[in-house]
Amino acid sequence: MMKLLPEQLRKTYDPLSLPDSAKTNGDSAKAIIGQERAVKALKFGLGNKGQGFNIYVSGVPGTGKQTAVRHFLKDMAQQEPTPGDWCYVNNFTDPYQPRKLSLPKGQARAFRNDVHQYVTNAWAALLKVFESEEYGKKRETVIQKLRDEEAGIFETLGRKAYEGKFIIQRTPLELIAVPMVDGRPMTDKEFLELSEKEQERILQKQDALKEDLRQAARQMKILERQTDQALFDLEYKVASATLDDLLEEISAKYASNAPVKQFLDELKSDILEHLHEFIQFKPENKPEETLREVKRDGTIPRRYEVNVFMDNTKTDGAPIVLELNPTYNNLFGKIEKESVMGNWVTDFTLIRGGALHAANGGYLIVPAIEVLRNYFTWDSLKRALRNGSIVIEEPSEQLGFLTTKSLKPEPIPLNAQIILIGSPMIYFLLYEYDEDFKELFKVKADFDTVMENTEAKLADFCTFIQNVCTEEKLLPLNAGGLGKLLEFSHRKAEDQEKLSIRFGEIIDLVKEAHQYAARDKAAEIGAEHIRQATAERLYRSNLWQEKVQEMIQKNMIFIDVAGAETGQVNGISVISLGDVEFGRPNRITASVSAGGAGIIDLEREAKLGGPIHTKGVLILSGYLAELFGSDKVISLSAQLVFEQSYGEIEGDSASSAELYALLSGLSGLPVRQGIAVTGSVNQKGEIQAVGGINEKIEGFFDVCKLTGLNGEQGVLIPHSNRQNLMLKEEVVEAVRAGKFHIWAVQTIEEGIEILTGVKAGRRPEGERLRFEPGSVFDRVNRRFVEFAEILHESTAPRLGRRGKGRARTF
Numbered sequence: 051m052m053k054l055l056p057e058q059l060r061k062t063y064d065p066l067s068l069p070d071s072a073k074t075n076g077d078s079a080k081a082i083i084g085q086e087r088a089v090k091a092l093k094f095g096l097g098n099k100g101q102g103f104n105i106y107v108s109g110v111p112g113t114g115k116q117t118a119v120r121h122f123l124k125d126m127a128q129q130e131p132t133p134g135d136w137c138y139v140n141n142f143t144d145p146y147q148p149r150k151l152s153l154p155k156g157q158a159r160a161f162r163n164d165v166h167q168y169v170t171n172a173w174a175a176l177l178k179v180f181e182s183e184e185y186g187k188k189r190e191t192v193i194q195k196l197r198d199e200e201a202g203i204f205e206t207l208g209r210k211a212y213e214g215k216f217i218i219q220r221t222p223l224e225l226i227a228v229p230m231v232d233g234r235p236m237t238d239k240e241f242l243e244l245s246e247k248e249q250e251r252i253l254q255k256q257d258a259l260k261e262d263l264r265q266a267a268r269q270m271k272i273l274e275r276q277t278d279q280a281l282f283d284l285e286y287k288v289a290s291a292t293l294d295d296l297l298e299e300i301s302a303k304y305a306s307n308a309p310v311k312q313f314l315d316e317l318k319s320d321i322l323e324h325l326h327e328f329i330q331f332k333p334e335n336k337p338e339e340t341l342r343e344v345k346r347d348g349t350i351p352r353r354y355e356v357n358v359f360m361d362n363t364k365t366d367g368a369p370i371v372l373e374l375n376p377t378y379n380n381l382f383g384k385i386e387k388e389s390v391m392g393n394w395v396t397d398f399t400l401i402r403g404g405a406l407h408a409a410n411g412g413y414l415i416v417p418a419i420e421v422l423r424n425y426f427t428w429d430s431l432k433r434a435l436r437n438g439s440i441v442i443e444e445p446s447e448q449l450g451f452l453t454t455k456s457l458k459p460e461p462i463p464l465n466a467q468i469i470l471i472g473s474p475m476i477y478f479l480l481y482e483y484d485e486d487f488k489e490l491f492k493v494k495a496d497f498d499t500v501m502e503n504t505e506a507k508l509a510d511f512c513t514f515i516q517n518v519c520t521e522e523k524l525l526p527l528n529a530g531g532l533g534k535l536l537e538f539s540h541r542k543a544e545d546q547e548k549l550s551i552r553f554g555e556i557i558d559l560v561k562e563a564h565q566y567a568a569r570d571k572a573a574e575i576g577a578e579h580i581r582q583a584t585a586e587r588l589y590r591s592n593l594w595q596e597k598v599q600e601m602i603q604k605n606m607i608f609i610d611v612a613g614a615e616t617g618q619v620n621g622i623s624v625i626s627l628g629d630v631e632f633g634r635p636n637r638i639t640a641s642v643s644a645g646g647a648g649i650i651d652l653e654r655e656a657k658l659g660g661p662i663h664t665k666g667v668l669i670l671s672g673y674l675a676e677l678f679g680s681d682k683v684i685s686l687s688a689q690l691v692f693e694q695s696y697g698e699i700e701g702d703s704a705s706s707a708e709l710y711a712l713l714s715g716l717s718g719l720p721v722r723q724g725i726a727v728t729g730s731v732n733q734k735g736e737i738q739a740v741g742g743i744n745e746k747i748e749g750f751f752d753v754c755k756l757t758g759l760n761g762e763q764g765v766l767i768p769h770s771n772r773q774n775l776m777l778k779e780e781v782v783e784a785v786r787a788g789k790f791h792i793w794a795v796q797t798i799e800e801g802i803e804i805l806t807g808v809k810a811g812r813r814p815e816g817e818r819l820r821f822e823p824g825s826v827f828d829r830v831n832r833r834f835v836e837f838a839e840i841l842h843e844s845t846a847p848r849l850g851r852r853g854k855g856r857a858r859t860f
Contacts, residue, residue, distance in 0.1 A: 084501025109497025112554025133411025418472025633749020645687030
């Protein structure tokens with residue numbers, strides 16, 4: 051047991067003892083401070099793109115996780131090769147499955163321009179060659195040959211018909227033999243005026259010519275087909291030669307790239323296959339008239355366009371991509387659609403890439419919680435990592451829903467390292483419940499929230515803060531201001547020997563202090579500005595704390611801070627309301643009587659006590675049984691309750707206060723109400739550390755201050771919580787003035803002596819009397835003896851012949 055001195059209640063800094071970096075802006079600052087474990091993990095993991103060696107960066111917000119990762123990647127990525135470009139082109143065999151093309155860095159746009167130029171030149175060259183006099187002569191020769199052969203067939207047939215007095219006439223459908231009279235075709239009227247016998251004779255002769263006519267017609271159709279083929283062969287030969295001449299240069303440029311070479315060959319073949327459509331193409335055609343064939347700008351047929359899907363021209367080294375909104379489409383890309391005459395249509399030119407494509411060959415940083423929140427994203431990301439490829443598809447297809455027919459582009463190989471940034475809880479949940487996670491994210495970089503307060507790290511801290519002020523264009527901190535900021539960091543760490551490195555919150559405080567310093571037209575941020583920023587931040591958030599204190603002041607919530615009461619102790623709980631935590635005193639009372647019910651936790655019975663609180667109460671039974679039950683059966687009915695508490699109570703930090711209330715009730719000794727208690731207890735009576743120690747002390751101090759400090763008030767805290775003390779300066783000054791006190795106790799014995807002013811009374815083992823007469827424990831022991839006798843007397847008459855009664859123990 052010890053009463054703490056003011057110097058033990060708060061870590062302070064003498065401005066004159068701070069490092070030089072506290073007085074001037076540091077020349078250089080480490081980007082990562084106090085994260086040796088995380089730094090080592092990042093050095094191992096980053097750049098290790100082996101199967102499954104992706105990284106999960108774990109830590110609470112504000113610890114600099116994202117900054118650290120990007121800092122490491124910045125230098126590392128520049129030393130790595132820049133990935134190439136990717137294009138999507140038309141699959142002339144199956145347009146619904148566009149083909150991918152890989153090209154070296156910066157060549158995708160050049161390739162698109164080369165193809166564009168080739169198609170444009172091909173159209174102009176083909177138009178020119180087919181309008182040339184040389185081609186016209188060759189075409190006319192083929193056609194003239196047809197005419198000559200047709201004329202020979204017609205002449206032979208006409209001579210034979212003439213001999214039979216018929217004239218051969220040609221219709222669009224067939225050849226017919228018409229009777230002749232006076233060297234001209236006979237009219238229908240003249241034919242009808244002939245005798246039946248003459249008509250019959252003419253028809254018979256006409257029938258005799260029909261086979262010759264059919265034979266001639268067949269020969270002429272064969273000649274037409276041969277001529278068409280000859281014309282086609284001529285066109286193909288001329289066009290192929292023309293295209294080959296144009297293709298030779300571009301093919302030589304990409305000769306080492308087999309897929310590109312194949313595409314160029316297929317491009318040429320498709321132009322030849324659709325030669326007439328290609329030649330008849332006019333730039334002024336509207337896209338909606340022939341969407342499949344015409345590019346949006348109407349310069350070349352759309353089927354021959356090149357979609358530069360991923361261009362790394364401006365990338366230097368491996369790409370680093372930060373995607374803060376990792377929706378499915380943002381990560382994996384999408385296939386856009388256009389509305390044409392009321393219908394949605396698409397093609398390979400509307401394929402768009404995502405963050406995974408942009409990070410391919412490099413690094414992708416994504417927030418873990420956002421990945422898990424977005425539908426399809428997490429499962430699709432794992433699938434991509436397992437398969438080593440990025441698939442672009444409609445999300446609805448993954449559910450098996452009926453969808454309109456769409457494209458299925460060839461998957462692009464994935465060669466990127468994924469870096470998830472998230473909280474420790476998400477890591478634990480994924481590791482426990484997702485069997486793929488541990489195989490795909492084998493490296494964990496764990497960021498701490500505090501660091502040891504060594505001289506070197508203190509200098510790093512100061513240098514870092516001053517450099518942030520320079521980068522953020524904030525006023526510099528003088529030594530006094532930096533000293534107060536360090537004290538704020540200790541308060542956030544809840545440790546006098548460690549500094550908080552949750553720099554997000556620390557820098558926010560500096561920014562607020564900058565505003566107050568600017569209003570004062572100060573050249574530097576001083577201690578008074580840090581102090582003001584801290585106070586104003588608390589004032590903006592502690593409305594409910596003041597409401598609770600007001601209710602205590604008006605005696606609407608019963609809290610005694612003077613006098614003494616039996617079976618009544620002031621415990622302290624911590625209320626957390628988002629951005630503010632504060633301590634609130636709670637009256638804990640215990641009522642005791644003879645019986646066999648044991649210790650009843652009314653909070654548990656009312657279903658307001660959490661499991662940890664219930665465990666803390668059950669431990670009290672073990673303590674009492676060991677201390678007082680070695681020579682008798684303990685008979686006790688006791689009720690413990692948090693008075694005027696209407697919400698759930700969780701935690702065991704009030705278990706020592708509950709035990710003090712029990713001991714007071716059993717011994718009949720009153721407890722000083724000006725002293726509040728916090729600390730958990732084990733079955734051996736040792737006081738254990740608790741959380742929120744500063745808020746608890748300050749909460750009780752504020753209540754005491756409302757009614758007036760009388761010099762008898764204070765708080766009992768666990769001895770092991772001493773280094774966690776970073777109390778407000780107001781509390782420290784009150785302790786220095788003797789108006790308030792802090793006691794650090796290690797055992798229940800020490801605490802009960804302070805609360806009652808009576809010795810605990812436990813004697814060393816082996817002595818005849820276990821407890822000193824008149825001590826707290828002696829009174830409690832004698833009370834247990836009384837309870838046992840009362841219980842025995844009340845049960846003896848009912849036992850009769852059944853034997854001796856047995857009291858219930860707990």
